[in-house]
Amino acid sequence: MSDTALSAHTPRVFSGVQPSGGLTLGNYLGALKRFVETQESGTETIYCLVDLHAITTWQEPAKLRHATRELAAGFMAAGIDPARSILFNQSQVSAHAEMGWAFNCVARMGWLNRMTQFKDKAGKNRENASVGLFAYPNLMAADILTYHATHVPVGEDQKQHLELTRDIALKFNHDYGVDFFPVVEPVIEGVATRVMSLRDGGKKMSKSDPSDMSRINLTDDAATIAQKFRKARTDPEPLPEAPEELEGRAEARNLVNIYAALADTTPGAVLAEYGGQGFGTFKPALADLAVAKLAPINAEMARLMADPAEIDRMLGAGADRAAALAHPILEAMFGIMGMVRSRQQ
Ligand code: AMP
Ligand code: TRP
Numbered sequence: 356m357s358d359t360a361l362s363a364h365t366p367r368v369f370s371g372v373q374p375s376g377g378l379t380l381g382n383y384l385g386a387l388k389r390f391v392e393t394q395e396s397g398t399e400t401i402y403c404l405v406d407l408h409a410i411t412t413w414q415e416p417a418k419l420r421h422a423t424r425e426l427a428a429g430f431m432a433a434g435i436d437p438a439r440s441i442l443f444n445q446s447q448v449s450a451h452a453e454m455g456w457a458f459n460c461v462a463r464m465g466w467l468n469r470m471t472q473f474k475d476k477a478g479k480n481r482e483n484a485s486v487g488l489f490a491y492p493n494l495m496a497a498d499i500l501t502y503h504a505t506h507v508p509v510g511e512d513q514k515q516h517l518e519l520t521r522d523i524a525l526k527f528n529h530d531y532g533v534d535f536f537p538v539v540e541p542v543i544e545g546v547a548t549r550v551m552s553l554r555d556g557g558k559k560m561s562k563s564d565p566s567d568m569s570r571i572n573l574t575d576d577a578a579t580i581a582q583k584f585r586k587a588r589t590d591p592e593p594l595p596e597a598p599e600e601l602e603g604r605a606e607a608r609n610l611v612n613i614y615a616a617l618a619d620t621t622p623g624a625v626l627a628e629y630g631g632q633g634f635g636t637f638k639p640a641l642a643d644l645a646v647a648k649l650a651p652i653n654a655e656m657a658r659l660m661a662d663p664a665e666i667d668r669m670l671g672a673g674a675d676r677a678a679a680l681a682h683p684i685l686e687a688m689f690g691i692m693g694m695v696r697s698r699q700q
Pocket of ligand 1: 381508509549559
């Protein structure tokens with residue numbers, strides 16, 4: 356058993372994205388772009404395409420396969436280097452599902468009943484939601500804890516799931532009288548932790564929104580991006596001089612935050628430049644910036660998608676590396692729980 360795998364407190368970053376439909380600008384700014392920055396900082400980084408999470412709602416098999424490869428291409432096009440980060444799809448590493456089962460027996464029904472994402476996703480027809488959709492946060496905790504990851508960069512919407520992960524780690528440690536699982540830190544930082552819909556500043560930008568005009572997809576071409584920003588909902592006032600004055604102007608604030616995140620600057624700096632100007636000036640500038648940043652990613656994704664076999668090879672190699680880290684931690688957990696583990700590995 357390797358010491359590094361089990362020394363709970365070496366910084367190790369883990370995050371996951373579901374391959375259920377394409378990537379949006381929200382995923383890019385709230386997750387991918389920051390995953391790349393973390394990789395560049397030299398920290399050990401593990402990124403997972405969570406296909407087992409995706410099937411908590413119905414996925415057409417051919418579409419799931421395509422979405423998984425496209426997501427892998429999106430990660431690489433955005434700057435994830437499979438030599439420096441571990442990049443793989445979840446179902447190829449069985450430790451996730453195995454630890455997820457153990458956590459089904461650690462987490463309490465009451466904890467999961469409080470998860471707002473389940474309520475949102477299950478909607479009115481809760482009786483008909485899959486059991487997997489309900490238990491999903493336990494699997495997410497397993498994703499993180501089977502690597503003894505310490506830091507998890509995510510968007511704002513995942514905060515509650517990370518609190519549950521901490522509760523599971525603490526309860527396990529307490530029940531078995533061990534100091535085994537680290538208590539993870541959510542990393543919810545930057546100006547774009549919650550990118551909002553372009554049609555409604557009160558809703559987050561999401562790949563599942565029925566209106567395509569509500570989001571920028573990483574696969575949108577330049578003309579589409581420009582059109583979506585031009586038609587984005589705003590108010591008739593010009594932009595203010597200071598970020599505080601964006602209070603109560605959700606749509607305006609969202610566009611300023613998007614600009615700041617794309618330009619690697621702050622909302623204050625954006626307003627120093629555009630304060631006093633109307634959206635007639637700001638929207639085209641934002642569209643130009645978005646196209647300049649997204650077009651190279653878009654082109655690189657298309658190039659990578661031309662060779663799906665190479666993507667699959669990369670995912671397989673990533674899964675081998677991930678499994679080598681996860682396996683000793685899973686074995687140690689089962690040992691703590693009293694499972695007889697006598698196969699020759
Ligand atoms: P999902 O696409 O729901 O699997 O989310 C993948 C990652 O992108 C998670 O870290 C989310 O928190 C993040 N994310 C999704 N939508 C947004 C958004 N509109 N703004 C910021 N981050 C987001
Ligand atoms: N639940 C996350 C989402 O919907 C995806 C996810 C699954 C994840 N496992 C994870 C994120 C582990 C961070 C860490 O966006």
